Amino acid sequence: MHSALADEYRRLCRDTAAHQPLAYLRLRRAIRNVIEHRAIEPGQTLPSERDLAQTLSLSRVTVRKAIAGLVEEGVLTQRHGAGTFVAERIIKPMSRLTSFTEDLRARGLDPRSEFFERDVGEVTPEESMALNLSPGVQVVRLHRVRYAGDEPLAIERTVVPASVLPDPMLVHDSLYEALETRGCRPRRALQRLRAVLLGARHARLLHVPPGSAGLNIERRAFLDDGRVVEFTTSWYRGDIYDFVAELQTD
Numbered sequence: 001m002h003s004a005l006a007d008e009y010r011r012l013c014r015d016t017a018a019h020q021p022l023a024y025l026r027l028r029r030a031i032r033n034v035i036e037h038r039a040i041e042p043g044q045t046l047p048s049e050r051d052l053a054q055t056l057s058l059s060r061v062t063v064r065k066a067i068a069g070l071v072e073e074g075v076l077t078q079r080h081g082a083g084t085f086v087a088e089r090i091i092k093p094m095s096r097l098t099s100f101t102e103d104l105r106a107r108g109l110d111p112r113s114e115f116f117e118r119d120v121g122e123v124t125p126e127e128s129m130a131l132n133l134s135p136g137v138q139v140v141r142l143h144r145v146r147y148a149g150d151e152p153l154a155i156e157r158t159v160v161p162a163s164v165l166p167d168p169m170l171v172h173d174s175l176y177e178a179l180e181t182r183g184c185r186p187r188r189a190l191q192r193l194r195a196v197l198l199g200a201r202h203a204r205l206l207h208v209p210p211g212s213a214g215l216n217i218e219r220r221a222f223l224d225d226g227r228v229v230e231f232t233t234s235w236y237r238g239d240i241y242d243f244v245a246e247l248q249t250d
Protein backbone atom coordinates (compact mmCIF):
# COMPACT_ATOMS: atom_id res chain seq x y z
CA MET A 1 0.00 0.00 0.00
CA HIS A 2 1.26 3.45 -0.91
CA SER A 3 1.87 5.14 2.44
CA ALA A 4 1.78 8.70 1.03
CA LEU A 5 -1.75 8.09 -0.17
CA ALA A 6 -2.93 6.58 3.12
CA ASP A 7 -1.29 9.47 5.03
CA GLU A 8 -2.93 12.04 2.78
CA TYR A 9 -6.35 10.42 3.14
CA ARG A 10 -6.03 10.37 6.94
CA ARG A 11 -4.84 13.97 6.93
CA LEU A 12 -7.95 15.00 4.99
CA CYS A 13 -10.14 13.11 7.49
CA ARG A 14 -8.61 15.21 10.29
CA ASP A 15 -8.53 18.49 8.37
CA THR A 16 -11.67 20.29 9.48
CA ALA A 17 -10.97 23.32 7.21
CA ALA A 18 -11.10 21.14 4.07
CA HIS A 19 -14.16 19.39 5.52
CA GLN A 20 -15.38 16.84 3.04
CA PRO A 21 -18.06 14.62 4.57
CA LEU A 22 -18.29 12.13 1.68
CA ALA A 23 -15.59 9.47 1.86
CA TYR A 24 -15.33 8.94 -1.91
CA LEU A 25 -14.75 12.67 -2.49
CA ARG A 26 -12.16 12.70 0.30
CA LEU A 27 -10.34 9.77 -1.28
CA ARG A 28 -10.55 11.40 -4.72
CA ARG A 29 -8.99 14.55 -3.28
CA ALA A 30 -6.25 12.50 -1.56
CA ILE A 31 -5.37 10.72 -4.82
CA ARG A 32 -5.37 14.01 -6.69
CA ASN A 33 -3.09 15.62 -4.07
CA VAL A 34 -0.49 12.83 -4.13
CA ILE A 35 -0.41 12.98 -7.94
CA GLU A 36 -0.04 16.77 -7.85
CA HIS A 37 2.86 16.40 -5.43
CA ARG A 38 4.40 13.64 -7.56
CA ALA A 39 4.29 11.10 -4.70
CA ILE A 40 2.82 8.81 -7.38
CA GLU A 41 4.24 9.63 -10.82
CA PRO A 42 2.78 9.28 -14.33
CA GLY A 43 2.94 5.62 -15.38
CA GLN A 44 2.97 4.29 -11.80
CA THR A 45 0.19 2.07 -10.49
CA LEU A 46 -2.28 2.97 -7.83
CA PRO A 47 -2.79 0.43 -5.01
CA SER A 48 -5.52 -2.07 -5.86
CA GLU A 49 -9.11 -1.36 -4.96
CA ARG A 50 -8.95 -4.11 -2.35
CA ASP A 51 -5.79 -2.72 -0.72
CA LEU A 52 -7.22 0.77 -0.61
CA ALA A 53 -10.50 -0.44 0.88
CA GLN A 54 -8.73 -2.52 3.55
CA THR A 55 -6.10 0.01 4.57
CA LEU A 56 -8.48 2.95 4.71
CA SER A 57 -11.44 1.00 6.13
CA LEU A 58 -13.64 1.95 3.20
CA SER A 59 -16.07 -0.13 1.15
CA ARG A 60 -15.00 -1.29 -2.31
CA VAL A 61 -17.94 0.68 -3.73
CA THR A 62 -16.56 3.90 -2.22
CA VAL A 63 -13.06 3.26 -3.58
CA ARG A 64 -14.44 2.40 -7.03
CA LYS A 65 -16.50 5.58 -7.08
CA ALA A 66 -13.47 7.72 -6.14
CA ILE A 67 -11.35 6.15 -8.88
CA ALA A 68 -14.08 6.28 -11.54
CA GLY A 69 -14.26 10.08 -11.29
CA LEU A 70 -10.53 10.46 -11.87
CA VAL A 71 -10.59 8.01 -14.79
CA GLU A 72 -13.35 10.11 -16.34
CA GLU A 73 -11.23 13.24 -15.91
CA GLY A 74 -8.28 11.52 -17.59
CA VAL A 75 -6.01 11.72 -14.52
CA LEU A 76 -6.00 7.92 -14.12
CA THR A 77 -6.25 5.17 -16.73
CA GLN A 78 -7.28 1.56 -16.28
CA ARG A 79 -5.94 -1.42 -18.18
CA HIS A 80 -7.95 -4.57 -17.96
CA GLY A 81 -6.22 -7.05 -15.66
CA ALA A 82 -3.28 -4.69 -15.03
CA GLY A 83 -4.83 -2.18 -12.64
CA THR A 84 -5.11 1.59 -12.40
CA PHE A 85 -2.27 3.91 -13.42
CA VAL A 86 -1.53 7.61 -13.30
CA ALA A 87 -2.00 8.60 -16.95
CA GLU A 88 1.22 9.10 -18.93
CA ARG A 89 -0.22 10.68 -22.00
CA ILE A 90 -2.34 13.70 -21.26
CA ILE A 91 -5.92 12.57 -21.62
CA LYS A 92 -8.24 15.49 -22.16
CA PRO A 93 -11.97 14.91 -21.88
CA MET A 94 -13.72 16.95 -24.57
CA SER A 95 -16.82 17.41 -22.43
CA ARG A 96 -15.13 19.70 -19.88
CA LEU A 97 -14.25 23.32 -20.40
CA THR A 98 -10.92 23.44 -18.61
CA SER A 99 -7.74 25.43 -19.09
CA PHE A 100 -4.24 24.28 -19.96
CA THR A 101 -3.04 25.32 -16.49
CA GLU A 102 -5.76 23.34 -14.69
CA ASP A 103 -5.22 20.26 -16.87
CA LEU A 104 -1.51 20.17 -16.12
CA ARG A 105 -1.76 20.94 -12.41
CA ALA A 106 -4.26 18.09 -12.01
CA ARG A 107 -1.56 15.75 -13.32
CA GLY A 108 1.22 16.98 -11.07
CA LEU A 109 2.87 18.85 -13.96
CA ASP A 110 4.21 22.37 -13.86
CA PRO A 111 2.44 24.61 -16.43
CA ARG A 112 4.45 27.49 -17.86
CA SER A 113 4.14 29.83 -20.84
CA GLU A 114 6.54 31.75 -23.02
CA PHE A 115 4.96 34.74 -24.70
CA PHE A 116 5.87 35.80 -28.25
CA GLU A 117 3.18 38.39 -28.40
CA ARG A 118 1.04 40.03 -25.74
CA ASP A 119 -0.52 43.22 -27.04
CA VAL A 120 -3.63 45.19 -27.96
CA GLY A 121 -4.69 46.11 -31.48
CA GLU A 122 -7.57 46.67 -33.85
CA VAL A 123 -9.57 43.57 -34.72
CA THR A 124 -8.81 42.00 -38.14
CA PRO A 125 -11.71 40.96 -40.43
CA GLU A 126 -11.11 37.28 -39.62
CA GLU A 127 -11.03 37.92 -35.85
CA SER A 128 -14.16 40.06 -36.01
CA MET A 129 -16.04 37.15 -37.62
CA ALA A 130 -14.77 34.64 -35.05
CA LEU A 131 -15.53 36.92 -32.09
CA ASN A 132 -18.72 38.56 -33.43
CA LEU A 133 -17.18 42.01 -33.09
CA SER A 134 -17.75 45.15 -35.13
CA PRO A 135 -14.86 46.41 -37.26
CA GLY A 136 -12.59 48.88 -35.49
CA VAL A 137 -12.88 47.56 -31.92
CA GLN A 138 -9.83 46.65 -29.87
CA VAL A 139 -8.72 43.11 -29.07
CA VAL A 140 -6.00 41.59 -26.91
CA ARG A 141 -3.70 39.06 -28.57
CA LEU A 142 -1.64 36.42 -26.83
CA HIS A 143 0.76 34.15 -28.67
CA ARG A 144 2.38 31.59 -26.41
CA VAL A 145 4.25 28.34 -26.26
CA ARG A 146 2.81 26.26 -23.43
CA TYR A 147 5.15 24.04 -21.42
CA ALA A 148 5.07 21.35 -18.75
CA GLY A 149 8.30 22.22 -16.95
CA ASP A 150 10.86 22.36 -19.78
CA GLU A 151 8.84 20.34 -22.25
CA PRO A 152 6.82 22.29 -24.83
CA LEU A 153 3.35 20.79 -25.37
CA ALA A 154 1.42 23.32 -27.42
CA ILE A 155 1.47 26.63 -29.27
CA GLU A 156 -1.52 28.90 -28.78
CA ARG A 157 -2.71 32.06 -30.46
CA THR A 158 -5.56 33.69 -28.53
CA VAL A 159 -7.70 36.72 -29.27
CA VAL A 160 -9.95 38.22 -26.57
CA PRO A 161 -12.15 41.34 -26.89
CA ALA A 162 -10.55 44.24 -25.02
CA SER A 163 -13.99 44.95 -23.53
CA VAL A 164 -13.54 41.69 -21.59
CA LEU A 165 -9.80 41.90 -20.90
CA PRO A 166 -8.50 45.46 -21.36
CA ASP A 167 -4.82 44.75 -20.65
CA PRO A 168 -2.86 41.71 -21.87
CA MET A 169 -0.47 42.11 -18.93
CA LEU A 170 -3.32 40.89 -16.70
CA VAL A 171 -2.52 37.39 -18.01
CA HIS A 172 0.42 35.94 -16.12
CA ASP A 173 0.30 32.17 -16.36
CA SER A 174 -3.35 31.49 -17.03
CA LEU A 175 -5.82 33.29 -19.28
CA TYR A 176 -8.76 31.58 -17.56
CA GLU A 177 -7.55 32.74 -14.14
CA ALA A 178 -7.37 36.31 -15.45
CA LEU A 179 -10.88 35.99 -16.92
CA GLU A 180 -12.19 34.42 -13.71
CA THR A 181 -10.88 37.37 -11.67
CA ARG A 182 -12.88 39.69 -13.93
CA GLY A 183 -16.02 37.51 -13.65
CA CYS A 184 -15.70 36.57 -17.34
CA ARG A 185 -14.67 32.93 -17.30
CA PRO A 186 -16.27 31.20 -20.31
CA ARG A 187 -19.14 28.80 -19.63
CA ARG A 188 -19.43 27.05 -22.98
CA ALA A 189 -17.23 26.51 -26.01
CA LEU A 190 -17.26 25.19 -29.55
CA GLN A 191 -14.15 23.32 -30.51
CA ARG A 192 -12.93 22.08 -33.88
CA LEU A 193 -10.08 19.61 -33.97
CA ARG A 194 -8.14 18.42 -36.98
CA ALA A 195 -5.02 16.37 -37.60
CA VAL A 196 -2.02 18.22 -39.07
CA LEU A 197 1.61 17.59 -39.85
CA LEU A 198 3.65 20.16 -37.96
CA GLY A 199 5.59 22.52 -40.20
CA ALA A 200 9.25 23.40 -39.60
CA ARG A 201 8.59 26.42 -37.36
CA HIS A 202 5.96 24.80 -35.15
CA ALA A 203 8.00 21.59 -34.93
CA ARG A 204 11.06 23.54 -33.81
CA LEU A 205 9.10 25.34 -31.09
CA LEU A 206 7.62 22.05 -29.90
CA HIS A 207 10.97 20.18 -29.99
CA VAL A 208 9.75 17.49 -32.40
CA PRO A 209 10.96 16.57 -35.92
CA PRO A 210 9.33 18.53 -38.78
CA GLY A 211 6.35 16.63 -40.18
CA SER A 212 5.41 15.14 -36.77
CA ALA A 213 1.73 14.60 -36.06
CA GLY A 214 -0.08 17.45 -34.38
CA LEU A 215 -3.61 18.51 -33.49
CA ASN A 216 -4.84 21.83 -34.72
CA ILE A 217 -7.66 22.99 -32.44
CA GLU A 218 -9.86 26.06 -32.65
CA ARG A 219 -11.86 27.07 -29.61
CA ARG A 220 -14.54 29.74 -29.51
CA ALA A 221 -15.64 30.17 -25.92
CA PHE A 222 -18.75 32.02 -24.74
CA LEU A 223 -20.04 33.83 -21.67
CA ASP A 224 -23.49 33.06 -20.27
CA ASP A 225 -24.95 35.99 -22.19
CA GLY A 226 -23.68 34.58 -25.51
CA ARG A 227 -20.75 36.97 -26.02
CA VAL A 228 -17.64 35.32 -27.45
CA VAL A 229 -14.89 35.71 -24.90
CA GLU A 230 -12.05 33.84 -26.60
CA PHE A 231 -10.95 32.67 -30.02
CA THR A 232 -7.91 30.42 -29.73
CA THR A 233 -6.05 28.45 -32.35
CA SER A 234 -3.76 25.83 -30.88
CA TRP A 235 -1.24 23.31 -32.18
CA TYR A 236 -0.92 20.46 -29.70
CA ARG A 237 1.70 17.73 -29.91
CA GLY A 238 0.11 14.54 -31.22
CA ASP A 239 2.59 12.30 -29.40
CA ILE A 240 1.45 13.44 -25.95
CA TYR A 241 -2.24 14.32 -26.08
CA ASP A 242 -5.36 12.14 -26.32
CA PHE A 243 -8.64 14.00 -26.71
CA VAL A 244 -11.47 11.78 -25.51
CA ALA A 245 -15.21 12.32 -25.97
CA GLU A 246 -18.05 10.42 -24.34
CA LEU A 247 -20.84 9.62 -26.79
CA GLN A 248 -24.44 8.69 -26.05
CA THR A 249 -27.32 7.56 -28.22
CA ASP A 250 -30.31 9.94 -28.32
Ligand code: 16G
Binds near residue numbers: 098173177230
Ligand atom coordinates in the same frame (compact mmCIF):
# COMPACT_ATOMS: atom_id res chain seq x y z
C1 16G B 1 -6.55 25.40 -23.36
C2 16G B 1 -7.54 25.76 -24.46
C3 16G B 1 -7.40 27.20 -24.88
C4 16G B 1 -7.45 28.12 -23.67
C5 16G B 1 -6.40 27.71 -22.67
C6 16G B 1 -6.46 28.54 -21.43
C7 16G B 1 -7.66 23.60 -25.62
C8 16G B 1 -7.57 22.89 -26.93
N1 16G B 1 -7.41 24.92 -25.64
O1 16G B 1 -5.26 25.30 -23.88
O2 16G B 1 -8.47 27.52 -25.75
O3 16G B 1 -7.24 29.45 -24.05
O4 16G B 1 -6.58 26.35 -22.31
O5 16G B 1 -5.44 28.10 -20.60
O6 16G B 1 -7.95 22.99 -24.63
P1 16G B 1 -4.77 28.99 -19.50
O7 16G B 1 -5.87 29.46 -18.59
O8 16G B 1 -3.80 28.07 -18.81
O9 16G B 1 -4.11 30.14 -20.16
